[in-house]
Amino acid sequence: MPYKEKEIEKKYYSIGEVATKLGVATSLIRFWESQFTAIKPKKDKKGNRQFTKEDIKKLTFIYHLVKEKGYTLQGAQEVLKNDQGSMDDKSEIINSLKNIRAFLTEIKGQLDTNAG
Numbered sequence: 001m002p003y004k005e006k007e008i009e010k011k012y013y014s015i016g017e018v019a020t021k022l023g024v025a026t027s028l029i030r031f032w033e034s035q036f037t038a039i040k041p042k043k044d045k046k047g048n049r050q051f052t053k054e055d056i057k058k059l060t061f062i063y064h065l066v067k068e069k070g071y072t073l074q075g076a077q078e079v080l081k082n083d084q085g086s087m088d089d090k091s092e093i094i095n096s097l098k099n100i101r102a103f104l105t106e107i108k109g110q111l112d113t114n115a116g
Helices: 015-022 026-035 053-068 073-082 087-115
Strands: none
Touching: 015 026, 015 053, 026 053, 053 073, 053 087
């Protein structure tokens, strides 16, 4: 059996990497950091933010609430405060549903191409 190299997983991500992953500007990440106490990235000696996977999950959930569901910042803060325990589960569900949507959209595109 051939040796399969395990993908190296990063422990910390830069603000640029997080912004790219979410498709938003770095300034929005910094703004959300100032508005949501749940977002507390570590900072290195130079003051650069270092986000963990947990931070990214929280930011993804905030993005979902504010950008996709239309929550106000105050409303999103309330959801985070009252629902901290199940946030991880919801974040995973949201990502799974997005993947399913993309897959179904791709199939629909293929069907439309074949039907035409």
